Amino acid sequence: MARSTRPPAPNRAAGLLVLCSAVAAAGGLAAGDADRGHAFLDRPAWPPPAWLFGPVRTVLYATIAVAGRLVARTTRPAAAAP
Numbered sequence: 001m002a003r004s005t006r007p008p009a010p011n012r013a014a015g016l017l018v019l020c021s022a023v024a025a026a027g028g029l030a031a032g033d034a035d036r037g038h039a040f041l042d043r044p045a046w047p048p049p050a051w052l053f054g055p056v057r058t059v060l061y062a063t064i065a066v067a068g069r070l071v072a073r074t075t076r077p078a079a080a081a082p
Helices: 009-030 034-038 050-073
Strands: none
Touching: 009 050
């Protein structure tokens, strides 16, 4: 029986969470001056409150990490029979 070279599941999940957090942090640093640019945009009459973006992004990136974990643990499907 061949041994798997993949790290254990909790390590992969933690790795994906760290990766998604790093991407979110990089995006936050890259968009540091976004407030000045957004001031010139035409906004709709119903914009969400500014305080909502932090929690929503946190949930969004955590969900992306969970989705990545679910995809990573999926085994390759068997070839379809002709």
